[in-house]
Structures are given as C-alpha cells and as structure tokens.
Amino acid sequence: MIQKTNRMNLVEQVASQIEQLIESGSWQVGERIPPEMELMEKFDVSRNTLREAIRALVHAGLLETKQGSGTTVRSANSLGAALKRYVKKSALLEILDVRLALEKQAAQLAAEHRTEADLAKLESYIQDSLQAAKNSNRERFIELDISFHKAVVVASNNQLLIDLYEPLLEIIYSFVEDLMTMNVPFKFEEELHIELYTAIRSQDKVAAATYVENYMEALRKVIVKLMEE
Structure with a gap:
C-alpha cells in the first residue's frame, strides 16, 4: 500500500517506499x-522530488532508465543490486570463489536434509537438460543448469544460505555467458551434474562437497588458461 508522505525528507521517503514495493514483489x-x-x-x-528519488534508486542499482523504454526494475533487493554493481569490477575467478563457498556448503547440507520432493526436482532438471543437449539448445540448457544449482x-x-544465493543467479548466468563469449567449447555432458545428484540422493556429504570442489577447480x-592466452 503506497502511503502519502508528510515528513521532511520527501526524497528519502519516496525512495524507501519504492524500494519496499520492489522487495515485496509488487x-x-x-x-x-x-x-x-x-x-x-x-x-x-x-515531479522534482519523484525524479530525484528515482535517480537515487537508479544509482543504487534497483532501477534502470533507458532511452526510449522508460524506467524498469533492475534488481529485487539492495543486496542483489550491490552484487550486480560489484560484479562489473570483479574478476571471473572471484565469482568462482564465492560460488565455491556457497555451493559446497549447500551441497553438503542438501545431502543431509534433501527430501523426496527435492530429489524429484533435481532429477527432472537433469532429464530436461539431457533433452536440451540433444536439441543443442544452449540457452535452454544453461537456464536448466542454473535451476539445478538453485534447487541444490x-x-x-538453510534459509540464510538460500537468501544469499538468490542474488547471485543472474551473475552466474552472466558468468556462463562470459565463458561462452571467450570461445570456451561448451561440453554439455560435463554440465549435467549426475554425480552430484547421486551423492545428494545417497546422502553422501563428502562426495557432494568433493564434486563441487572438483567442478569449480576445473572451471578455474x-x-x-583463457587469461594466459
């Protein structure tokens, strides 16, 4: 519900309310x-107050203004916006370090806490990925791969881990796209993560963590190699 403002700093109030609308999903x-x-x-x-508030949120990364298309929502929360701003300056290797930290812990916890519903979802992403691979549908394959990682x-x-990982999804997608633009041969079979699924299903925390470590090391x-070329 949008509230009418009546305090001194109208710009901050409007910006705060817009941020709430974004974070709530409105x-x-x-x-x-x-x-x-x-x-x-x-x-x-x-008009001046509104425009100043919007400019502040554009600067913060929550909104984005483009010539001819108006202003759109760029990020769902402040953490996501901060990460997106940072990623422009960060190296691929730094992104990989963050992924390793979060996904290794997630894999171990998933092996411990996974439900039958979780396993069914993971398996369905693998099956759909196989189909995308057969059709050589790279974009669809990447979407499914990221959905698999999120499902893990x-x-x-662990809700905090889930909340920390959520803003990274777009960054991870960009990460994969960046690798593709650097002419990395895209090997579908290496991205299916069947071993990780098996470890989680078997509740083997060590195997799950080892898989993530090996996978990230291979990416590293x-x-x-690309940086040296």
Missing part, C-alpha cells in the same frame, strides 16, 4: 514502473 524485476504522473499523485509529491541450494533447507583452470 514491482517485479524487468517490469516498467508506473507513469510519472500516476506516481506523483499516489506519493503526493512534486533450496534442498539445503579453464579461466586461468
């Missing part, structure tokens, strides 16, 4: 925000 990522006149009326503020994190049954070698 305004979805990728969605264009309502027209300026509508927002001025609902917030009961001037969800299976950890590819990246280092």
Whole structure:
C-alpha cells in the first residue's frame, strides 16, 4: 500500500517506499514502473522530488532508465543490486570463489536434509537438460543448469544460505555467458551434474562437497588458461 508522505525528507521517503514495493514483489524485476504522473499523485509529491528519488534508486542499482523504454526494475533487493554493481569490477575467478563457498556448503547440507520432493526436482532438471543437449539448445540448457544449482541450494533447507544465493543467479548466468563469449567449447555432458545428484540422493556429504570442489577447480583452470592466452 503506497502511503502519502508528510515528513521532511520527501526524497528519502519516496525512495524507501519504492524500494519496499520492489522487495515485496509488487514491482517485479524487468517490469516498467508506473507513469510519472500516476506516481506523483499516489506519493503526493512534486515531479522534482519523484525524479530525484528515482535517480537515487537508479544509482543504487534497483532501477534502470533507458532511452526510449522508460524506467524498469533492475534488481529485487539492495543486496542483489550491490552484487550486480560489484560484479562489473570483479574478476571471473572471484565469482568462482564465492560460488565455491556457497555451493559446497549447500551441497553438503542438501545431502543431509534433501527430501523426496527435492530429489524429484533435481532429477527432472537433469532429464530436461539431457533433452536440451540433444536439441543443442544452449540457452535452454544453461537456464536448466542454473535451476539445478538453485534447487541444490533450496534442498539445503538453510534459509540464510538460500537468501544469499538468490542474488547471485543472474551473475552466474552472466558468468556462463562470459565463458561462452571467450570461445570456451561448451561440453554439455560435463554440465549435467549426475554425480552430484547421486551423492545428494545417497546422502553422501563428502562426495557432494568433493564434486563441487572438483567442478569449480576445473572451471578455474579453464579461466586461468583463457587469461594466459
């Protein structure tokens, strides 16, 4: 519910309320925000105040303004926005370090806490990935691969870990795309993660953690090689 403002710093209030609308899901990522006149009326503020609040959120990374397409929601929360701003400056190897830390812990916890529903979801992503591989549908394969990784994190049954991982999803997708643009041969069979699924199903925490370590180390070698070329 949008509240009319009546305190001194109107810009901060409007920015805060817009941020709440985004974080609550009322305004979805990728969605264009309502027209300026509508927002001025609902917030009961001037055009200058509204525009200043929007500029602040654009700078923070929550909103994005493009010529000809208006202002859209760029990130679902402040953490996600901060990560996206940072990733522009961070190296692929740094992203890999973060993935290793989170996904290794998630894999171990998933092996311990996974349910039958979790296993069914993981298996379905693998089967769908196989089909995408047969069709050489790279984009679909990558989407399914990331969904698999997310499902492993969800299976950890650790809400904080899930919340920390969520903002990384777009970064991970970009990470894979970056590797592709650097002419890395895309080997579908190495991205199916059947061994990880097997370890989680068998509740083998050591095997699950070892798989993630080996997988990330293999990616690291590819990246280092590309940097040397």
